[in-house]
Amino acid sequence: MPQPTNNALDYILDIQLANRKTNATWGPAVEEAAYGTHYSHWGVGGYVELPTIEHRNAIPSFDGISADLFSSGRRKVGMVVYVISENKYYQLIPREINEIDPTKPGAPVSLKKWLFYRSAKKIILLNPEKQELDDFDDGTVVDEDGEFGNAGDVDFATYDVISGSGNPNHCWTEVFVKGNFQTLAQLQSYVQNDTSAYAGQICSVIGDKKVYLVINGATAGALALQEIGTGGGGGEVFDDDFQVSIAAGKTFGKYANGDWVLAKNKTPKEVIIMACLEALSPTLNIFSGDVIDFGESGNKTLEIEFDYTIRTKNATVSSIKIERKKGSSSSWTTPADVTTLLNWSSSASPATNPPSSPISDTFNHTKYDTTSLYYKLTVTDSGGGTNSIIYTFNPSPYVAPSLLASPAPNIGSLTRYKGDNDNIIYTATIKKNSVLVPITSYQLQRKIDNAADWESLGAAVPVTTDVAGSNFSTAVSLTDASAPTNTSVKNANTLKYRIVVSDEYRESLATASFTELGEATIGFYHRCGTLYSNKMSLAITDIDDAPIVGASTTPGFILQDSKARNSVFPLKPGVGNYLYYVYKASLYPPKLKVVKGGVSIISSSFKGGEGTDDVTGAPQFLNNVTNKHGATVSYVVHRSNSVNSYGNEPGTQGDSLTFSNP
Numbered sequence: 001m002p003q004p005t006n007n008a009l010d011y012i013l014d015i016q017l018a019n020r021k022t023n024a025t026w027g028p029a030v031e032e033a034a035y036g037t038h039y040s041h042w043g044v045g046g047y048v049e050l051p052t053i054e055h056r057n058a059i060p061s062f063d064g065i066s067a068d069l070f071s072s073g074r075r076k077v078g079m080v081v082y083v084i085s086e087n088k089y090y091q092l093i094p095r096e097i098n099e100i101d102p103t104k105p106g107a108p109v110s111l112k113k114w115l116f117y118r119s120a121k122k123i124i125l126l127n128p129e130k131q132e133l134d135d136f137d138d139g140t141v142v143d144e145d146g147e148f149g150n151a152g153d154v155d156f157a158t159y160d161v162i163s164g165s166g167n168p169n170h171c172w173t174e175v176f177v178k179g180n181f182q183t184l185a186q187l188q189s190y191v192q193n194d195t196s197a198y199a200g201q202i203c204s205v206i207g208d209k210k211v212y213l214v215i216n217g218a219t220a221g222a223l224a225l226q227e228i229g230t231g232g233g234g235g236e237v238f239d240d241d242f243q244v245s246i247a248a249g250k251t252f253g254k255y256a257n258g259d260w261v262l263a264k265n266k267t268p269k270e271v272i273i274m275a276c277l278e279a280l281s282p283t284l285n286i287f288s289g290d291v292i293d294f295g296e297s298g299n300k301t302l303e304i305e306f307d308y309t310i311r312t313k314n315a316t317v318s319s320i321k322i323e324r325k326k327g328s329s330s331s332w333t334t335p336a337d338v339t340t341l342l343n344w345s346s347s348a349s350p351a352t353n354p355p356s357s358p359i360s361d362t363f364n365h366t367k368y369d370t371t372s373l374y375y376k377l378t379v380t381d382s383g384g385g386t387n388s389i390i391y392t393f394n395p396s397p398y399v400a401p402s403l404l405a406s407p408a409p410n411i412g413s414l415t416r417y418k419g420d421n422d423n424i425i426y427t428a429t430i431k432k433n434s435v436l437v438p439i440t441s442y443q444l445q446r447k448i449d450n451a452a453d454w455e456s457l458g459a460a461v462p463v464t465t466d467v468a469g470s471n472f473s474t475a476v477s478l479t480d481a482s483a484p485t486n487t488s489v490k491n492a493n494t495l496k497y498r499i500v501v502s503d504e505y506r507e508s509l510a511t512a513s514f515t516e517l518g519e520a521t522i523g524f525y526h527r528c529g530t531l532y533s534n535k536m537s538l539a540i541t542d543i544d545d546a547p548i549v550g551a552s553t554t555p556g557f558i559l560q561d562s563k564a565r566n567s568v569f570p571l572k573p574g575v576g577n578y579l580y581y582v583y584k585a586s587l588y589p590p591k592l593k594v595v596k597g598g599v600s601i602i603s604s605s606f607k608g609g610e611g612t613d614d615v616t617g618a619p620q621f622l623n624n625v626t627n628k629h630g631a632t633v634s635y636v637v638h639r640s641n642s643v644n645s646y647g648n649e650p651g652t653q654g655d656s657l658t659f660s661n662p
Contacts, residue, residue, distance in 0.1 A: 430501055
């Protein structure tokens with residue numbers, strides 16, 4: 001047979017094989033004829049349609065290789081058979097005999113090895129059912145570099161009788177031309193996420209101008225991609241995963257000692273790239289600048305902003321998912337609790353670009369509902385990197401009404417003489433703070449001497465001028481009209497007042513409530529202090545009508561209930577006057593000390609009554625008397641032992657007076 005003089009690849013282009021020659025193309029007799037030139041199953045290789053797997057396996061072959069070096073009989077390397085009963089495609093891909101497990105096909109045979117193999121080897125790879133073939137009379141010799149040589153150059157000791165695996169399926173690989181993908185990321189997402197993907201499919205990536213075969217992945221049920229036509233280490237793939245076993249402190253790329261490398265069905269090139277490229281979690285952000293005001297209801301739309309940064313080298317985004325959940329950020333696996341707002345995949349058909357921010361979330365919002373909404377963003381890239389973050393959206397909370405600081409709330413003096421409650425008026429300005437919640441009423445409440453409960457005074461005052469959406473405030477003036485005639489109020493030591501405010505939200509609760517504002521406490525006192533009088537004893541009217549000066553440098557009453565006093569002023573009661581000290585009834589009298597120029601003039605118990613300078617005699621008691629405000633009070637009255645007492649002529653003038661607890 002003729003042979004070219006250089007490379008064996010040229011040999012298939014110079015075949016003089018045909019038994020019948022023609023100088024024109026073949027075709028039907030007329031253009032509109034319904035018949036064809038031949039049946040596909042009568043040809044050599046190419047594309048063939050057959051009814052069953054058995055028909056596919058019965059495609060005949062010779063015991064020798066044909067002149068084109070790639071076919072025998074009707075079988076040819078790379079031919080595709082469509083099996084009608086299976087609705088599947090199978091490609092004739094010669095595979096090595098698996099020496100470890102002969103029941104399984106071995107690795108695909110590369111072009112270089114195919115050209116190197118002798119005729120008998122090629123026959124059993126094209127048809128594994130062929131048995132006991134030899135190459136003794138085959139003079140076509142090709143070395144490992146694909147160059148022709150002489151038969152005499154071959155070591156005949158290597159010749160042997162060889163047989164196929166006996167399994168007709170070993171030379172057939174199920175394939176499916178899935179179609180075109182714009183990017184590798186879209187193809188990878190299809191293989192990983194689409195249930196229609198299966199091993200044997202052939203897919204192309206337009207952007208990379210590459211073709212890939214879908215193969216079984218390293219783990220059960222997983223799929224992977226193998227690039228077609230790159231060589232990839234002579235087409236060799238790893239038979240199984242392997243465990244890294246290297247010295248301490250060293251790594252195989254991202255794999256440390258003891259790690260398992262999922263290398264099964266991957267080429268060395270793929271494993272090296274996989275070891276050197278680690279999947280990194282994308283950087284994510286999700287938020288909303290919108291607000292749901294307290295009191296809003298009905299359809300509400302939130303604009304959800306999101307962005308991401310892919311960090312895995314050479315990876316692209318393969319999926320973006322945004323979900324919403326109400327009330328809790330945990331347990332996103334119950335479909336009834338989760339609403340999916342966005343679920344984009346690069347493998348979707350037809351292909352679309354990744355969605356841009358923002359997305360709109362429209363839902364029905366219940367009035368006064370402040371339950372948190374949780375938005376979960378999940379992004380996955382083509383290199384296996386994935387990440388999720390959760391954003392919490394809180395509707396605006398209820399803000400209760402308040403009292404304005406200016407003008408300040410006012411209830412008059414907070415320190416008063418016992419029973420002085422004839423004119424208690426509370427003035428303030430009430431302000432609404434949740435603008436969609438109108439104020440409906442307000443009322444004055446009182447508590448006597450820290451009683452357990454508050455009592456409402458009069459009827460609640462209705463508010464009819466406030467409407468939703470307004471910045472409402474109102475000045476109020478509330479009077480305790482019952483105080484002048486209420487005996488308990490007259491004799492109280494303390495009175496507490498507050499304003500309670502009701503609004504539409506408070507009234508909507510299962511148990512209606514109100515907002516308590518501006519609690520104020522009024523304290524009532526006995527008149528206690530020094531008093532000058534020419535009387536031998538005092539009546540309650542003398543105490544009620546005594547002038548109140550209040551300055552520590554001037555004689556007069558100090559308006560507190562305590563017995564302790566320390567006043568600095570000249571002690572000049574005037575001729576014919578007595579020095580009195582009046583205080584709230586108690587068990588122990590105070591002590592008196594008068595000082596002149598730093599020297600104590602007198603220091604003794606101030607007992608009152610007639611006697612010597614050490615102030616002897618019993619005090620005067622005013623028990624349960626009614627003062628000018630109608631309150632019941634009790635006093636102890638001490639009087640010095642003489643007129644012109646302590647500092648008046650002819651006595652010695654003192655310049656300070658101290659009363660202290662005993």
